[in-house]
Amino acid sequence: MKKNKTSLGLVISYLILITASFFSLFPFIWIIIGATNTSVDILRGKLSFGPEFINNMKILFSEADMGGALFNSIKIASLTVILTLIITSMCAYGFQMYRTKAKENTYTFLLLTMMIPFASLMIPLFQIISKLRLLNSHSAIILVSSANVFMIFFFRQSFVNYPTEILQAARVDGASELTTFVRIFVPSMKSTYAAAAIYTFMTSWNNYLWPLIVLQTTEKRTTTLLVSSLSSSYTPNYGVIMVAIALSTTPVVIVFFGFQKQFVEGMIGSVKQ
Amino acid sequence: MANEKKINRTGWYFIIPATLLLAIFLLYPIFYSLYLTTTRTKGIVTAFIGFGNYQKLFNDPMFFLALKNTFKILLIQVPIMLISAIVFASLLNNKKIKFRGFFRTAIFLPSVTSLIAYAILFKMLFSYEGIINNTLIAINLISKPLNWFQDPSLATFVLILAMVWRWTGYNMIFYLSAMQNISTDLYEAAKVDGASEIKSFFSITIPLLKPMILFTTVMSTIGTLQLFDEPMNLAQGGTTSSMVGPNNCFLTLSVYIYNLCFKYTPKFGYAATVSYAILVIVAFLSYLQFKISKDSEKTISKKVRKSVK
Numbered sequence: 001m002k003k004n005k006t007s008l009g010l011v012i013s014y015l016i017l018i019t020a021s022f023f024s025l026f027p028f029i030w031i032i033i034g035a036t037n038t039s040v041d042i043l044r045g046k047l048s049f050g051p052e053f054i055n056n057m058k059i060l061f062s063e064a065d066m067g068g069a070l071f072n073s074i075k076i077a078s079l080t081v082i083l084t085l086i087i088t089s090m091c092a093y094g095f096q097m098y099r100t101k102a103k104e105n106t107y108t109f110l111l112l113t114m115m116i117p118f119a120s121l122m123i124p125l126f127q128i129i130s131k132l133r134l135l136n137s138h139s140a141i142i143l144v145s146s147a148n149v150f151m152i153f154f155f156r157q158s159f160v161n162y163p164t165e166i167l168q169a170a171r172v173d174g175a176s177e178l179t180t181f182v183r184i185f186v187p188s189m190k191s192t193y194a195a196a197a198i199y200t201f202m203t204s205w206n207n208y209l210w211p212l213i214v215l216q217t218t219e220k221r222t223t224t225l226l227v228s229s230l231s232s233s234y235t236p237n238y239g240v241i242m243v244a245i246a247l248s249t250t251p252v253v254i255v256f257f258g259f260q261k262q263f264v265e266g267m268i269g270s271v272k273q
Numbered sequence: 274m275a276n277e278k279k280i281n282r283t284g285w286y287f288i289i290p291a292t293l294l295l296a297i298f299l300l301y302p303i304f305y306s307l308y309l310t311t312t313r314t315k316g317i318v319t320a321f322i323g324f325g326n327y328q329k330l331f332n333d334p335m336f337f338l339a340l341k342n343t344f345k346i347l348l349i350q351v352p353i354m355l356i357s358a359i360v361f362a363s364l365l366n367n368k369k370i371k372f373r374g375f376f377r378t379a380i381f382l383p384s385v386t387s388l389i390a391y392a393i394l395f396k397m398l399f400s401y402e403g404i405i406n407n408t409l410i411a412i413n414l415i416s417k418p419l420n421w422f423q424d425p426s427l428a429t430f431v432l433i434l435a436m437v438w439r440w441t442g443y444n445m446i447f448y449l450s451a452m453q454n455i456s457t458d459l460y461e462a463a464k465v466d467g468a469s470e471i472k473s474f475f476s477i478t479i480p481l482l483k484p485m486i487l488f489t490t491v492m493s494t495i496g497t498l499q500l501f502d503e504p505m506n507l508a509q510g511g512t513t514s515s516m517v518g519p520n521n522c523f524l525t526l527s528v529y530i531y532n533l534c535f536k537y538t539p540k541f542g543y544a545a546t547v548s549y550a551i552l553v554i555v556a557f558l559s560y561l562q563f564k565i566s567k568d569s570e571k572t573i574s575k576k577v578r579k580s581v582k
Binding site: 127 | 284290297301303306357367380383385389393394395397404499505506527530534548551555
């Protein structure tokens with residue numbers, strides 16, 4: 001009797017998981033199939049592969065300049081990752097390893113600003129960026145995204161358990177503070193940096209609202225802006241949109257599955273504290 | 274002593290580059306937009322009007338519509354998503370289940386899509402001649418295709434469904450990792466005491482997941498209150514159309530602010546006021562959620578103490 005009950009539970013568990021997996025995966029399969037079909041076939045709900053993939057690609061790259069958009073997104077995301085990682089990890093290191101009352105107060109204040117919705121900063125940010133003559137430039141996106149309090153918080157949480165004796169020893173040996181940070185501390189924190197890099201890359205890659213406001217010409221736009229404008233045109237070509245969605249999702253999938261383990265560990269490490 | 278002072282000063286050098294950027298791109302905007310709430314912009318002329326914008330806010334039906342829409346989505350979507358995430362996580366935490374790696378990856382996969390991509394995807398799935406309508410007709414659930422994006426409740430349903438699809442796996446990963454940190458001894462002990470699996474789920478797993486539940490609730494609340502990309506891209510015509518969804522049902526607070534700023538003549542002062550209203554709501558809700566979890570923690574520890582006695 002008991003055995004029967006547990007196996008019934010298992011059957012229900014499998015049913016739930018299989019249903020959930022099906023609904024999670026179906027849209028992905030649909031994108032891949034859709035990328036090979038014409039707009040009309042996609043709307044009709046055709047669920048088999050068609051011969052249109054090359055043609056859709058051609059239209060996407062010649063008429064919509066997907067190549068340029070992909071290049072812009074990769075450029076912005078990489079530079080944002082580099083700048084964010086350098087300044088926010090240094091900042092977190094400064095807060096954690098050189099604790100004083102003034103620094104703790106500064107830190108608490110910064111944490112409180114995390115609650116502020118981006119929408120409330122949008123208008124002044126737009127005005128600052130136009131005063132700095134950075135409108136319609138990629139620097140506007142990189143600089144604003146790199147000023148990231150969440151990343152400071154994330155790094156500091158991961159630095160909490162670092163044994164400070166090692167830093168003391170380096171100091172006694174006469175190493176400068178910056179050398180200690182670059183040569184001794186950073187190399188021992190590789191998985192934290194990997195998680196931070198993935199998170200920042202994904203956020204930057206998917207960023208929409210701020211680029212929508214700042215970037216005004218078509219040759220400057222990112223993949224998210226391109227995909228969005230393809231779909232809001234009056235006669236959307238769904239086959240082309242499918243290819244665009246597939247191409248714009250691929251880099252994130254690659255980055256994520258390449259570093260899945262570090263990402264999950266790093267994220268959890270920062271929440272636990 | 275002098276040396277320690279010097280070391281502490283070096284600490285500031287590490288902090289300065291980031292705080293400098295934050296000062297320009299975060300702190301200054303925060304205070305400047307607070308100042309903006311007291312002004313009115315007409316063309317390039319900005320005039321001081323005191324509390325005029327706040328008065329306008331309380332008499333603005335569009336603001337209350339945006340508030341209502343946002344809260345409707347928040348109150349329906351967040352609970353469904355978090356509860357399914359906990360259920361999936363606990364199923365995947367069961368060692369008897371096979372192919373756990375596959376299920377985990379499959380359910381997580383939607384979280385790698387960009388917010389734009391999945392919104393457009395759902396718009397296509399639910400289009401008039403689309404695959405969802407065809408399937409529903411094929412299995413005789415409906416007799417003729419539904420116009421998903423003409424009816425406010427159907428459109429809101431699609432938006433919520435899409436958000437649940439995108440974010441459930443993301444939250445599931447957090448719960449799963451937290452569950453893996455719960456000692457198996459606790460479950461063994463409960464089993465010895467004769468507790469069923471469902472009983473130990475409610476009296477062991479859920480209480481120990483409290484911090485993670487709080488974290489995900491606060492994050493999802495903040496995220497939903499700032500909802501922008503999805504409604505903007507699910508709506509026909511995107512950023513250019515005069516209405517955002519049927520009967521403006523996709524008009525969320527962030528969409529409203531965007532429209533105030535960039536759609537017609539810019540009303541920066543009033544837009545800043547609306548955004549400060551969001552800030553107050555976020556702060557209040559976060560405070561409330563922390564308070565509720567603190568209180569329930571107290572009652573739990575009381576219960577534990579009682580049972581020990």
